[in-house]
Amino acid sequence: MANGVQVRTQDHLKSKVRKKLEPLIEDEKLMLRSLVSEMAEKGYTGLAKKIGADIIITDLEQAEMTWENCVRKARSFFNKTSRQSVALRNSLEYEFKQHEKPHKLTSSKCREQVRSWSEKIAEREANKTNEGKKLKQLEGLKDACEDAIMEADTQSDLTGQLNGMLGHVGIEWNNFKSLGFKQLKSK
Numbered sequence: 001m002a003n004g005v006q007v008r009t010q011d012h013l014k015s016k017v018r019k020k021l022e023p024l025i026e027d028e029k030l031m032l033r034s035l036v037s038e039m040a041e042k043g044y045t046g047l048a049k050k051i052g053a054d055i056i057i058t059d060l061e062q063a064e065m066t067w068e069n070c071v072r073k074a075r076s077f078f079n080k081t082s083r084q085s086v087a088l089r090n091s092l093e094y095e096f097k098q099h100e101k102p103h104k105l106t107s108s109k110c111r112e113q114v115r116s117w118s119e120k121i122a123e124r125e126a127n128k129t130n131e132g133k134k135l136k137q138l139e140g141l142k143d144a145c146e147d148a149i150m151e152a153d154t155q156s157d158l159t160g161q162l163n164g165m166l167g168h169v170g171i172e173w174n175n176f177k178s179l180g181f182k183q184l185k186s187k
Helices: 007-051 053-082 086-090 107-126 130-151 155-167
Strands: none
Touching: 007 053, 007 107, 007 130, 007 155, 053 086, 053 107, 130 155
């Protein structure tokens, strides 16, 4: 059976479905992101304590402070000592001249990792909330509308079907009332 709806009509109808559903989907995504942020922030401290990362991070911070102090002392000592003679100054290794921190595992990287895990857990939990379920429903409705458009045989049946599908979320397919027109009945 050949498809009775032309490709350009299908494209137009898919575009119209997107225009009607995208604002609702974007609103739900924003609400879900806000919820995820709140849940992740609240869950960060609890997760850090639960997995024992708070102790590790605190120990690492103390070790970093001790390490940085020792590095500063060593750098200062070798720089002062190298000034005693030209031979010492010329043979001073680069590591004692640089002022950047070497790449290493830091407490801030550990915090970022726990925060990332907390966000992932919050996203999973947020998808179980009413907002997450509604977003999934809207995205499913959009896919179902696009499938109906691609599988339709006639355009008249299709507009009625789309109007019925979108009516469940309060969207009218042909909303002539808002434009001040009356819809004409087809014969």
